[in-house]
Amino acid sequence: MEITTELLLSAYMQGMFPMAESAKADDIYWVDPQMRGIFPLDQFHIPKKLARKIKAEPFEIKINTAFNDVMIHCANTTPHKDRQNTWINQTILTHYNKLHEMGYAHCVECWQDDKLVGGLYGVSLNGAFCGESMFHTVTDASKIALVYLVARLKVGAYKLLDTQFITKHLSQFGAIEIPRLQYRVLLKDALLQDEADFYGLAEDAEPSTILQSVTHTS
Numbered sequence: 001m002e003i004t005t006e007l008l009l010s011a012y013m014q015g016m017f018p019m020a021e022s023a024k025a026d027d028i029y030w031v032d033p034q035m036r037g038i039f040p041l042d043q044f045h046i047p048k049k050l051a052r053k054i055k056a057e058p059f060e061i062k063i064n065t066a067f068n069d070v071m072i073h074c075a076n077t078t079p080h081k082d083r084q085n086t087w088i089n090q091t092i093l094t095h096y097n098k099l100h101e102m103g104y105a106h107c108v109e110c111w112q113d114d115k116l117v118g119g120l121y122g123v124s125l126n127g128a129f130c131g132e133s134m135f136h137t138v139t140d141a142s143k144i145a146l147v148y149l150v151a152r153l154k155v156g157a158y159k160l161l162d163t164q165f166i167t168k169h170l171s172q173f174g175a176i177e178i179p180r181l182q183y184r185v186l187l188k189d190a191l192l193q194d195e196a197d198f199y200g201l202a203e204d205a206e207p208s209t210i211l212q213s214v215t216h217t218s
Contacts (some may be wrong), residue, residue: 028089107121118140137151
């Protein structure tokens, strides 16, 4: 089956997402996990040490200025200790860049000394944001990108932040696993939120505004 942006969007609306066996693979396959990772946005919490670092402003945070570069960095980072190959191949790179051009995919970037040092990207459909991958080359850059994403989603009235799978890294911020059917119920509700606005938070928002938007610290 030939992958298209329309097929991608349809799959996400049904709770599925694509992966490839490796960067060199020609094909993709569809994933619909029995247990799904999500962030309950009203329960997201920030470790106090990370909150202090955010206040120190170690990075310049940008939105959607280097989408392809973020994807490439993510592809060059081993995603998990149990998976040695990236799941981002050229097909995925091409079509997610198309989604980005269409306004359906976004990235949050951390810059330091004019260099991209961390970030994440995902697919945005009404009130659902489906996180795809993140990377860092400087300590805490991906964590801070995640905090800025959550603040943006909360201010923008999103209802769902999908993480696909749970990792220890994500669990420290409050990510949980839920059954597939429960995820689909939450997804259906989020897709009805057509007033969600990814750009509702000012890009130059102060760290205090970001932290207040998220609110939970531990």
